[in-house]
Amino acid sequence: MQRFEERPLLKVENLTKQYGPGCGECSQxxxxxLIKNYCPSCGTVYACSDVSLDVYPGEILGIVxxxxxxxxTLMQCLYFDQDVTSGTLTIDDPxxxxxxxxDVSSQRKRYIRNHKYGMVYQNPVKGLRMDFSSIxxxxxxxxxxxxxxxxxxxxxxxxxxxVVSIPLxxxxxxxxxxxxxxxxxxxxxxxxxxxxxxxxxxxxxxxxDLSVQAAxxxxxxxxxxxxxxxxxxxxxDLAVIRMLADRTLVMLNGRVIxxxxxxQILEDPNHAYTQQLVxxxx
Amino acid sequence: MKAEPQFAFLDEGSKxxxxxxxxxxxxxxxxxxxxxxxxxxxxxxxxxxGLQLTCSLVGKDDVLKVIDQGADESVNAxxxxxxxxxxxxxxxxxxxxxxxxIQSRHRIPEVPLTKDQILVLQVPMPEPLRKYEKKExxxxxxxxxxxxxxxxxxxxxxxxxxxRTTTGADHPVxxxxxxxxxPSPIPxxxxxxxxxxxxxxxxxxxxxxxIYAVPPYTEIRSLAFEDHPFEGEDFSGKSCRxxxxxxxxxxxxxxxxTGMTEHQCNDTSHCADRLGRQEEKEVQHATI
Numbered sequence: 161m162q163r164f165e166e167r168p169l170l171k172v173e174n175l176t177k178q179y180g181p182g183c184g185e186c187s188q189x190x191x192x193x194l195i196k197n198y199c200p201s202c203g204t205v206y207a208c209s210d211v212s213l214d215v216y217p218g219e220i221l222g223i224v225x226x227x228x229x230x231x232x233t234l235m236q237c238l239y240f241d242q243d244v245t246s247g248t249l250t251i252d253d254p255x256x257x258x259x260x261x262x263d264v265s266s267q268r269k270r271y272i273r274n275h276k277y278g279m280v281y282q283n284p285v286k287g288l289r290m291d292f293s294s295i296x297x298x299x300x301x302x303x304x305x306x307x308x309x310x311x312x313x314x315x316x317x318x319x320x321x322x323v324v325s326i327p328l329x330x331x332x333x334x335x336x337x338x339x340x341x342x343x344x345x346x347x348x349x350x351x352x353x354x355x356x357x358x359x360x361x362x363x364x365x366x367x368x369d370l371s372v373q374a375a376x377x378x379x380x381x382x383x384x385x386x387x388x389x390x391x392x393x394x395x396x397d398l399a400v401i402r403m404l405a406d407r408t409l410v411m412l413n414g415r416v417i418x419x420x421x422x423x424q425i426l427e428d429p430n431h432a433y434t435q436q437l438v439x440x441x442x
Numbered sequence: 443m444k445a446e447p448q449f450a451f452l453d454e455g456s457k458x459x460x461x462x463x464x465x466x467x468x469x470x471x472x473x474x475x476x477x478x479x480x481x482x483x484x485x486x487x488x489x490x491x492g493l494q495l496t497c498s499l500v501g502k503d504d505v506l507k508v509i510d511q512g513a514d515e516s517v518n519a520x521x522x523x524x525x526x527x528x529x530x531x532x533x534x535x536x537x538x539x540x541x542x543x544i545q546s547r548h549r550i551p552e553v554p555l556t557k558d559q560i561l562v563l564q565v566p567m568p569e570p571l572r573k574y575e576k577k578e579x580x581x582x583x584x585x586x587x588x589x590x591x592x593x594x595x596x597x598x599x600x601x602x603x604x605x606r607t608t609t610g611a612d613h614p615v616x617x618x619x620x621x622x623x624x625p626s627p628i629p630x631x632x633x634x635x636x637x638x639x640x641x642x643x644x645x646x647x648x649x650x651x652x653i654y655a656v657p658p659y660t661e662i663r664s665l666a667f668e669d670h671p672f673e674g675e676d677f678s679g680k681s682c683r684x685x686x687x688x689x690x691x692x693x694x695x696x697x698x699x700t701g702m703t704e705h706q707c708n709d710t711s712h713c714a715d716r717l718g719r720q721e722e723k724e725v726q727h728a729t730i
Contacts (some may be wrong), residue, residue, distance in 0.1 A: 296599040304591040309668045
């Protein structure tokens, strides 16, 4: 396939996030002696250990794993919600070329969040301001990215609300009046409002009923097709991953245990845990 | 034995601490400097921040003016003047030009201030981002990172809901191109007076324990979107019913007897001054 000749848009190498000081026993290569991701001698938790991944332009990368496997921590580290313990992150962008983005100042991290990233949280309360109107919620991201023209931001917001099928006569309503599926769609519109090259989706369909899930997945697929945005999709739902992701990583105890084309992983899982995961679903 | 009252009420240690915070505030225009707000013989929320600034600054050669919503004779203004006069013995005045120290609530006087004057403003809510973000730890970080989307978002929301910005007072300003600041609840009409002001402007919030400052000749820009320019209150075609002044901040009054609305100067000393001069002229004409 052609994409293997392309340069990755986002490249993560050896990302480690630990909670605790670490000790002589658990700091050794390979980290022997851990119980799952927990060091019994010093109490350190390794939420992510040596995670490396590439995201290519226009592709959707899926991350699956059970609760506590480190997939949300990974997402939060990539979105700078949390600081990493070690590792490098580079984005193929002329403004940011060659920099390890985990090391830049917090102002610069904020700039990257506002200009290069979009994020859709599992819980809309985290991603939306429930007491501001929907159109203002979308404008917030544009304002953060330097928008200072009300007319332009309003028309861009209206266009996005149309994309996510929110009726325009409700745009001045606060999202707290909306159903869960509508809130999630407003969140997606907000995440898209600064035309980000990279979009993070954290368990976006969890807690939605099946028909709404299907609508949200359709929407994400359509956005990828039309806008060519690269996405990282975290989910514990293999059906969602199967429908969305081109490639998939499987995480267990803070490590990537398997990666490859989504179909390949779901049809022919290698690692024992992945086999168990796939067969318990089907 | 009755102890001698301290000059300007506060003990010298407290004054020193407040002056230190003030110096820091002047050094970082628009930055809110925390300080240990003292108990004052006045309820918090009644101007204790401004009063502490005044007490820390006042010297024996000062002349004090205190205004409350433009009025020199309101209870709050009179009480503050009494306290300062009783503890310092310095003269008080109603004429803006004569004062070296002016403490004010919610107005900047109509008469332009000079480099020899200090304006102290009382602030109820010093944090311009508070409505957007409740946590102080977060707003501190937002200021540090110069992230002011929240202030703009509040204006955007007003335009979406009402077609224009609806800040009656306390319209946020950008100080020296760096910090967004609450100018205290002065009307939008007064915001431009802060820009490149010759006088030092100090703002004190007693309840919130913050002091901040606009040093002389500092650029103050009121936040406004490109297609919604900043506008002060419009009084065109209206004038004061007593002194006939135009181009000043006017109060609108409903006169019950006539059922009409009339306008009068909000700055009472400015109005009285104009009336006095008009009378003087009339007397001169009469004697000639």
